[in-house]
Amino acid sequence: MNVPLLDLKPQLTLLRPQIIEAVTRVIDSTGYILGREVTVFEEKIAGYCDAAFGIGVSSGTDALLAALMSLDIGPGDLVLTTPYTFFATMGTVLRTGAQPVFVDVEPETLNIDPQAVAEALEADRKTGSRIKAIIPVHLYGQCADMQRILALSQEYGIPVIEDAAQAIGAEFPFEQNGRITWKRAGSMGLCGCFSFFPSKNLGGIGDGGMVTTSDISFAEILRSNRNHGAEPKYYHSRVGGNFRLDPIQAAVLAIKFDYLEEWHAARRQNAAHYRQLFIDAGLAEAPVILPRAIYAEVDGAEQHNHHIYNQFIILVPRRDELRQFLQEQSIGCEIYYPLCLHQQECLKSETYRHQSFPVSEKAAATSLALPIYPELSYEQLAYVVTMIQRFYHGT
Numbered sequence: 001m002n003v004p005l006l007d008l009k010p011q012l013t014l015l016r017p018q019i020i021e022a023v024t025r026v027i028d029s030t031g032y033i034l035g036r037e038v039t040v041f042e043e044k045i046a047g048y049c050d051a052a053f054g055i056g057v058s059s060g061t062d063a064l065l066a067a068l069m070s071l072d073i074g075p076g077d078l079v080l081t082t083p084y085t086f087f088a089t090m091g092t093v094l095r096t097g098a099q100p101v102f103v104d105v106e107p108e109t110l111n112i113d114p115q116a117v118a119e120a121l122e123a124d125r126k127t128g129s130r131i132k133a134i135i136p137v138h139l140y141g142q143c144a145d146m147q148r149i150l151a152l153s154q155e156y157g158i159p160v161i162e163d164a165a166q167a168i169g170a171e172f173p174f175e176q177n178g179r180i181t182w183k184r185a186g187s188m189g190l191c192g193c194f195s196f197f198p199s200k201n202l203g204g205i206g207d208g209g210m211v212t213t214s215d216i217s218f219a220e221i222l223r224s225n226r227n228h229g230a231e232p233k234y235y236h237s238r239v240g241g242n243f244r245l246d247p248i249q250a251a252v253l254a255i256k257f258d259y260l261e262e263w264h265a266a267r268r269q270n271a272a273h274y275r276q277l278f279i280d281a282g283l284a285e286a287p288v289i290l291p292r293a294i295y296a297e298v299d300g301a302e303q304h305n306h307h308i309y310n311q312f313i314i315l316v317p318r319r320d321e322l323r324q325f326l327q328e329q330s331i332g333c334e335i336y337y338p339l340c341l342h343q344q345e346c347l348k349s350e351t352y353r354h355q356s357f358p359v360s361e362k363a364a365a366t367s368l369a370l371p372i373y374p375e376l377s378y379e380q381l382a383y384v385v386t387m388i389q390r391f392y393h394g395t
């Protein structure tokens with residue numbers, strides 16, 4: 001049996017006529033920069049994410065870069081984030097001339113640890129208050145602990161940029177007086193940064209991204225910065241870039257958007273199947289650590305976790321051997337991420353070399369992403385677990 005890590009063909013087959021129609025419509029319109037297709041899609045995403053505004057940009061990376069630039073972050077500034085994320089979270093900070101400050105992640109979710117955030121902010125206040133933004137990442141499709149992070153953001157007066165590239169539609173439960181209110185990724189911080197890279201839950205036929213915000217003046221700065229900071233045209237009071245979302249991508253994404261909830265639900269269903277299959281195979285807890293659905297207790301059921309499962313990550317011993325074994329059985333799997341950001345070659349500074357983030361480093365050494373895309377069959381999921389059982393127990 002063949003189980004690819006991701007197969008985009010089923011969605012293409014389902015939507016091909018509409019996609020071709022939309023692409024043709026944009027081509028025939030000769031309106032190739034921004035315009036109606038982009039505006040319509042921005043309104044859809046803003047509405048879906050419970051934000052007042054959506055600003056379509058060229059990628060998730062440019063969403064982060066535009067957000068940092070719109071906060072005037074630059075040389076001498078620091079940005080607090082996690083070392084266990086995709087490179088773009090740190091790459092964009094470095095490109096502004098600022099430096100990242102890392103704190104470790106929580107072992108349950110692999111999302112930034114609010115206690116460590118609190119300690120870093122307190123230390124920074126004593127040494128010159130150079131931290132100008134916090135970037136929590138909603139890793140793999142599950143929100144970071146935004147209630148505690150937002151409380152710290154308010155206490156220290158430091159804005160939060162959500163890296164929601166993997167988490168469109170994910171929600172975090174805010175608790176007040178014993179009542180739970182779920183809030184959407186991209187609606188909690190000053191802004192949320194989304195990616196429509198083809199492997200995300202909502203993926204285009206190329207690159208694309210979006211910044212959501214409910215702050216009208218920040219939205220205006222973002223809109224201006226996405227277009228070289230021109231206001232009006234050819235008059236530049238600030239330096240932006242060309243971060244515009246392509247209307248062809250917007251038109252295609254608007255079609256796929258109508259299926260997003262269905263696809264999220266199918267991924268959650270697959271995750272629930274995996275969980276049961278791992279339990280039945282006697283692999284759960286040891287040797288395989290399953291992704292923690294930490295908020296399951298709130299509603300009592302996995303489906304109500306509001307995790308969108310962009311990735312389904314297990315933590316395992318002998319990870320590299322298992323990966324090779326699964327690949328030999330025609331099962332796609334991948335390591336997100338094999339090297340923490342503080343250990344990357346491009347970070348020349350000695351300060352990072354001597355830092356250690358044990359939870360992140362352990363995750364980098366043991367994490368493995370299994371196929372989770374919506375169209376997988378139950379038989380394919382069962383085959384994956386059977387092969388993992390064979391690897392560990394030889395049966």
Ligand SMILES: *Cc1c(COP(=O)(O)O)cnc(C)c1O
Pocket residue numbers: 059060061062085086088089137163165166194195196197207208209
């Ligand atoms: C995908 C991703 C990005 C970057 O998005 P692109 O559209 O590929 O530029 C940023 N952060 C995280 C966490 C991501 O997963």
